[in-house]
Amino acid sequence: MPMLEVKDLRVVYQNGNEALKSISLSAEKGEIVAIIGRSGAGKSTLLRCINGLQRAAAGQIVLDGEVITQMSEAQLRKARRQIGFVWQEYNLIDRLPAMTNVLTGRLGYNSGIGSLVGYFNREHREIALRNLERVGLLHRANFRADRLSGGEKQRVAIARAISQQPKIILADEPVASLDPELSVQVLADLARIARELGVLTFINLHQIELAxxxxxxxIGIAQGRVVFDGAPDQLSEAMIDMIYRFDKPVVMPQHVDVPAAASILGAGV
Ligand SMILES: Nc1ncnc2c1ncn2[C@@H]1O[C@H](COP(=O)(O)OP(=O)(O)OP(=O)(O)O)[C@@H](O)[C@H]1O
Ligand SMILES: [Mg+2]
Structure with a gap:
């Protein structure tokens, strides 16, 4: 059984906007998957569905055998303990130290009074410290989050996400706020750590070269459907054109939604 299975996922926003038409994919533990596609393609919507922040109009998402799309809000809150999220804008608590921000990744595992008063036992602290070390920021443990640089903030966010000991990490444009050099370093860190830990990771990315x-x-998404799914060396220039501009007929790989891609292209593929 794959770690994640998405089947015929359709999402319609309240204003009637059909952001995802029919998305199907599956992914195994430990895979590092980039989601690419032009602005408005539906990348963020897909990630938000996987962690249950956005409800599906149809279709199914199964994470490690649990059907996300059928869960109540209470069940979703529980499921989210094991779904790490990394945002473009970090989403740290500014006035708290880096260490405490990382510890918030342990909140889902804290029980009873500890969760109410923010007391974290030794085990939680050791996990948080180890993960700060993994991202090379042990020396920043006591720095307030708002005094960290952008790259440091995103590394703290990565340490927080892995402290959840997640089944999946979802990163939505994690390096879009960083300069090109830092983008490379932070993305390299995220990919290295996810590989070391064997955590399935989905990363929405605008920069094809980084992906x-x-x-x-x-995985290339266009107009709410998967139009490419393959290894980096299978992504030809023609394919990139199709994903971003859909103005050229190209030969599709077998495992993508060929009718969808053909209708997007307006070509009889
Ligand atoms: N809350 C919302 N209500 C209505 N429509 C929305 C909402 N959020 C997103 N959309 C629309 O759904 C489509 C997909 O949006 P989404 O944010 O998933 O795209 P994206 O691929 O992440 O784009 P970007 O690269 O710009 O982040 C777009 O047409 C967008 O305008
Ligand atoms: Mg987005």
């Missing part, structure tokens, strides 16, 4: 360098697999 090709750090991810095992690329």
């Amino acid at each position: 090709k360098s750090f991810c095992d697999r690329l």
Whole structure:
């Protein structure tokens, strides 16, 4: 059984906007997957569905045997303990130290009074410290989050996500707020750590070159459907054109939604 299975996922926003038409994919433990596609393609919507922040109109998402799309809000809150999320804008608590921010990744595992008063036992602290070390920021443990640089903030966010000991990490444009050099470093860190830990990771990325360098697999989304799913070396220039501009007929790989891609292209593929 794959770690994640998405089947015929359809999402319609309240204003009637059909953001995802029919998305199907599956992914195994330990895979590092880049989701690519032009603005508005539905990348963020897909990640938000996987962690249950956005409800599906149809279709199914199964994470490690649990059907996300059928869960109540209470069940979703519980499931989210094991879904790490990394946002473009970090989402740290500014006035708290880096260490405490990382410890919030342990909140889902804290029980009873500890969760109410924010007391974290030794085990939680050791996990948080180990993960700060993994991202090279042990020396910043006591720095307030708002005094950290952008790259440091995102590394703290990565340490927080892995402290959840997640089944999947979802990263939505994690390096879009960083300069090009830092983008490479932070993405390299994220991919290295996810590989070391064997955690399935989905990364929404605008930069194709980064996606090709750090991810095992690329999934191209256009107009709410999967139009490419393959290894970095299968992503030809023609394919990139199709994903971003859909103005050229190309030969499709077998495992993508050929009728969808053909209708997007307006070509009789
Ligand atoms: N809350 C919302 N209500 C209505 N429509 C929305 C909402 N959020 C997103 N959309 C629309 O759904 C489609 C997919 O949006 P989504 O944010 O998933 O795209 P994206 O691929 O992440 O784009 P970007 O690269 O710009 O982040 C777009 O047409 C967008 O305008
Ligand atoms: Mg987005």
